[in-house]
Amino acid sequence: MKNHFGFTACAFAGLVLLGTGCTEETQNKLSRIGVTWLEGDYRVTFAEGQHVKQWEVRDSKVTSEAAKGYYYFWAVENGKKIYVQTPIERTYIEEIP
Incomplete structure (x- = not known):
């Protein structure tokens, strides 16, 4: 020990x-x-200047590929499931209840 x-x-x-x-x-x-994936409920925000886009990831995961500099995740937008890729440098992830 x-x-x-x-x-x-x-x-x-x-x-x-x-x-x-x-x-x-x-x-x-x-x-x-150290971040490969986060599993749960998250609000993912991409912000670049005045352009801000948000997605909610429910009971799913956000995967990062640090070598390429991107987060990847599935989100629902306008009733359709979409695959999203955002640059790590301009993306914020918050855990939501």
């Missing part, structure tokens, strides 16, 4: 040091690596 704690502490310290020595853009890229 002691060995496991030591490894965890070293890994955490390494991440902290890595995070503080990187640019904000690099930190954002690193934080996206």
Whole structure:
């Protein structure tokens, strides 16, 4: 058990040091690596200047492909199920009840 704690502490310290020595853009890229998908109910908002578009994802998932820089998900719009792809940099995801 002691060995496991030591490894965890070293890994955490390494991440902290890595995070503080990187640019904000690099930190954002690193934080996206860990997100593969979120499952549940979400409000996904794409915003670029004055253009804002929102979708609700209910009992489904939002998948990210950090290497390509996009989120992917299925949403219902005007009664039809649509497949949406949005750039990670301009997209916000909120969990909704």
